[in-house]
Amino acid sequence: MELIELHGIEKTYQMGDISVPVLKGISLSIRQGELIALTGSSGSGKSTLMNILGCLDRPTTGEYWLDSQETSRLSSDERALLRNRKLGFVFQSFNLLARTSAIENVAMPLSYAAENLSDREARGRAAEMLGRVGLADRLDHYPSQLSGGQQQRVAIARALINRPPVLFADEPTGNLDSRTSEEVLQMFERLNSEDGITIIMVTHDPKVAGYAQRVIRIDDGLIQGDVPAAGPESEAQGGAV
Amino acid sequence: MRVFTTARTAFKALRRNPMRAMLTTLGIVIGVGAVIAMMEIGAGSSSSLKKTIASMGANVLVIRPGTASSGGISFGVGTTTTLTPQDCQAILRECPAIHNAAPIVRARTQVVYGNRNWVPNTMYGTTPAFLDVQDWSILAEGEPFSDRDVLNGNRVCLLGQTLVRELFEGESPVGKEIRIKNISFRVIGVLTPKGANMMGQDQDDVILAPWTTIKYRVTGSSLSTTNQSASTAATDTVNTLSNLYPADQISLYPERSSVQQADNPMPVRFANIESIMAAANNAGEISLAIEQMTALLRERHHLRADEPDDFSIRDMAELTKTLSTTTTLMTNLLLAVAMISLVVGGVGIMNIMLVSVTERTREIGLRMAVGARGRDILQQFLVEAVVLCLTGGAMGIVLGHGGSLLVQLLLKWPVETSPAAIATAVLVSAGVGIIFGFYPAWKASRFDPIEALRFE
Ligand SMILES: Nc1ncnc2c1ncn2[C@@H]1O[C@H](COP(=O)(O)OP(=O)(O)OP(=O)(O)O)[C@@H](O)[C@H]1O
Ligand SMILES: [Mg+2]
Numbered sequence: 001m002e003l004i005e006l007h008g009i010e011k012t013y014q015m016g017d018i019s020v021p022v023l024k025g026i027s028l029s030i031r032q033g034e035l036i037a038l039t040g041s042s043g044s045g046k047s048t049l050m051n052i053l054g055c056l057d058r059p060t061t062g063e064y065w066l067d068s069q070e071t072s073r074l075s076s077d078e079r080a081l082l083r084n085r086k087l088g089f090v091f092q093s094f095n096l097l098a099r100t101s102a103i104e105n106v107a108m109p110l111s112y113a114a115e116n117l118s119d120r121e122a123r124g125r126a127a128e129m130l131g132r133v134g135l136a137d138r139l140d141h142y143p144s145q146l147s148g149g150q151q152q153r154v155a156i157a158r159a160l161i162n163r164p165p166v167l168f169a170d171e172p173t174g175n176l177d178s179r180t181s182e183e184v185l186q187m188f189e190r191l192n193s194e195d196g197i198t199i200i201m202v203t204h205d206p207k208v209a210g211y212a213q214r215v216i217r218i219d220d221g222l223i224q225g226d227v228p229a230a231g232p233e234s235e236a237q238g239g240a241v
Numbered sequence: 242m243r244v245f246t247t248a249r250t251a252f253k254a255l256r257r258n259p260m261r262a263m264l265t266t267l268g269i270v271i272g273v274g275a276v277i278a279m280m281e282i283g284a285g286s287s288s289s290l291k292k293t294i295a296s297m298g299a300n301v302l303v304i305r306p307g308t309a310s311s312g313g314i315s316f317g318v319g320t321t322t323t324l325t326p327q328d329c330q331a332i333l334r335e336c337p338a339i340h341n342a343a344p345i346v347r348a349r350t351q352v353v354y355g356n357r358n359w360v361p362n363t364m365y366g367t368t369p370a371f372l373d374v375q376d377w378s379i380l381a382e383g384e385p386f387s388d389r390d391v392l393n394g395n396r397v398c399l400l401g402q403t404l405v406r407e408l409f410e411g412e413s414p415v416g417k418e419i420r421i422k423n424i425s426f427r428v429i430g431v432l433t434p435k436g437a438n439m440m441g442q443d444q445d446d447v448i449l450a451p452w453t454t455i456k457y458r459v460t461g462s463s464l465s466t467t468n469q470s471a472s473t474a475a476t477d478t479v480n481t482l483s484n485l486y487p488a489d490q491i492s493l494y495p496e497r498s499s500v501q502q503a504d505n506p507m508p509v510r511f512a513n514i515e516s517i518m519a520a521a522n523n524a525g526e527i528s529l530a531i532e533q534m535t536a537l538l539r540e541r542h543h544l545r546a547d548e549p550d551d552f553s554i555r556d557m558a559e560l561t562k563t564l565s566t567t568t569t570l571m572t573n574l575l576l577a578v579a580m581i582s583l584v585v586g587g588v589g590i591m592n593i594m595l596v597s598v599t600e601r602t603r604e605i606g607l608r609m610a611v612g613a614r615g616r617d618i619l620q621q622f623l624v625e626a627v628v629l630c631l632t633g634g635a636m637g638i639v640l641g642h643g644g645s646l647l648v649q650l651l652l653k654w655p656v657e658t659s660p661a662a663i664a665t666a667v668l669v670s671a672g673v674g675i676i677f678g679f680y681p682a683w684k685a686s687r688f689d690p691i692e693a694l695r696f697e
Pocket of ligand 1 (some may be wrong): 013014015020022040041042043044045046047048049
């Protein structure tokens with residue numbers, strides 16, 4: 001069984017009497033260690049799918065198997081536990097806690113972990129994570145004292161603190177310029193190749209999608225294309241076609 | 242999530258907005274301060290009241306003659322003189338709940354020593370039992386008078402501290418002669434100081450002497466008010482209509498013949514006394530003692546079942562209870578006001594916590610996304626509210642304690658630091674935090690993570 005398997009996922013929002021179908025039957029399987037880009041026009045349902053994949057939301061119908069566990073019927077507490085242990089999130093707008101140092105931001109998810117780390121252990125682990133994203137010298141900086149790219153890297157360190165197998169990123173470079181975007185994407189590549197972390201990112205940008213090994217196109221709630229790519233260079237051309 | 246970490250997180254969250262936290266908690270500070278001050282002042286006054294009550298003799302019962310009344314007009318307590326020293330002896334003999342009893346006659350006149358004089362507030366003629374009843378047996382100096390002194394009407398007396406100060410100026414009075422109404426009395430003892438009683442009356446402004454001496458030598462009353470029935474029988478005034486204001490009692494019964502008197506002698510009352518002070522064995526037996534004395538005195542005074550008592554028994558405990566209830570009531574009232582201030586403070590906490598929850602919606606969403614469960618969020622905000630309230634409570638304790646010390650210093654009110662008050666304040670402020678912090682925390686815990694993350 002693959003790391004992630006979706007079978008006929010549908011999501012319908014109920015707005016009063018009107019039901020708005022957003023996802024109309026998505027089936028998909030993702031292997032351990034893949035780096036995937038999710039693209040599609042605005043309003044096609046990418047974020048909705050990401051929320052379901054990230055166990056923040058439940059599908060209306062369909063099955064979602066994560067790590068051989070059917071998650072679509074779990075309670076909200078069980079899903080919280082799952083998010084804490086197996087899933088990491090990176091957001092477009094970083095979502096760091098203001099007036100809280102980088103190291104404390106990174107250590108924050110540990111306080112909800114089942115394993116009770118001591119304060120020193122938690123800080124040690126957070127410092128190590130910040131080191132891995134190249135911010136070893138910015139431990140006690142506040143978000144307001146960091147550049148956008150650095151903030152996003154703090155957010156990545158936070159997402160990885162519990163050593164999850166999967167990392168979700170909804171438009172992680174949406175608020176960054178092209179140079180810092182590249183920094184972040186290279187970091188994703190390294191995490192993917194060196195640590196085998198499965199990364200699924202939503203993006204509009206073909207250049208960003210070019211970093212992925214596999215590009216999944218969503219249109220109007222259905223998968224319209226699922227292209228495996230050899231490398232960044234050829235993918236950039238493929239995206240242009 | 243561990244409570245300790247949560248508490249630290251809460252502290253950090255509050256430190257982000259110290260001014261707001263300060264102002265929010267001000268209501269709690271004032272409320273707790275008021276509670277502490279009220280409890281300390283209340284405890285102080287109630288313990289000083291207890292001391293006063295103890296100095297008055299808590300188990301003491303006072304039996305006084307009843308009220309005379311005519312045509313529905315009452316003349317007040319003591320207007321009939323029905324108590325006798327024999328009543329007192331009978332009480333001592335026949336009421337098992339009574340530990341000791343002493344008759345009392347009073348006088349108010351000048352006391353002279355050398356070229357100094359003084360009118361004591363209290364001049365009691367009594368028996369040595371009085372000292373036992375009043376729990377005053379240990380003398381500062383000298384010896385108490387004896388029952389023999391009472392029988393013989395000896396001119397001896399005991400002085401209270403105030404008299405010693407006023408008449409002798411620190412000199413030892415024992416063995417000296419003082420004069421009361423030109424009768425010289427030998428001072429044989431000095432009483433220990435007792436201080437003021439509940440009404441602020443100086444209990445040391447007292448002179449005690451055998452009741453016989455006071456009655457027959459000082460107040461000058463002789464045996465004139467003897468047995469009323471006997472005196473009625475002896476009278477030969479005719480109650481006519483021309484005598485509009487008869488001073489004598491109307492004779493309702495035929496006079497007893499000498500044969501009848503010889504067959505069935507009525508006890509002759511030598512003297513009336515003004516009151517009897519009796520001490521019950523303990524506070525628990527006071528009501529039993531009252532019952533026993535009532536029955537005994539009714540029998541001795543030949544009262545029929547439908548006649549009212551011709552005496553009254555007053556219970557110090559009753560009086561002290563009334564007094565202490567009043568103080569407790571006042572303290573409780575003020576405490577209630579302080580509590581209201583706490584509730585107002587709590588509403589302030591709730592308000593600011595709601596604002597804080599709304600402000601930090603994205604933070605809540607983020608925490609949920611990284612694995613916080615609803616109950617973790619609930620706990621976090623609840624702890625934050627409790628930390629806020631406890632900080633306020635701690636400041637309130639300092640403020641309230643300082644306030645009560647100031648009251649003690651400036652107003653000279655008795656104040657007592659009570660650990661119970663501090664414990665209560667801590668519990669109450671934590672309670673306020675939990676009660677008023679619960680709704681905002683519960684609201685936060687119910688957020689949907691997706692919507693919370695999207696919140697602008
Ligand atoms: N809570 C909701 N209630 C009702 N409709 C919703 C809700 N959330 C999303 N939708 C609808 O679902 C559709 C897909 O939204 P989604 O956010 O998944 O789009 P997206 O592909 O991420 O778009 P974008 O690229 O602009 O971020 C939209 O038409 C949106 O109106
Ligand atoms: Mg989106």
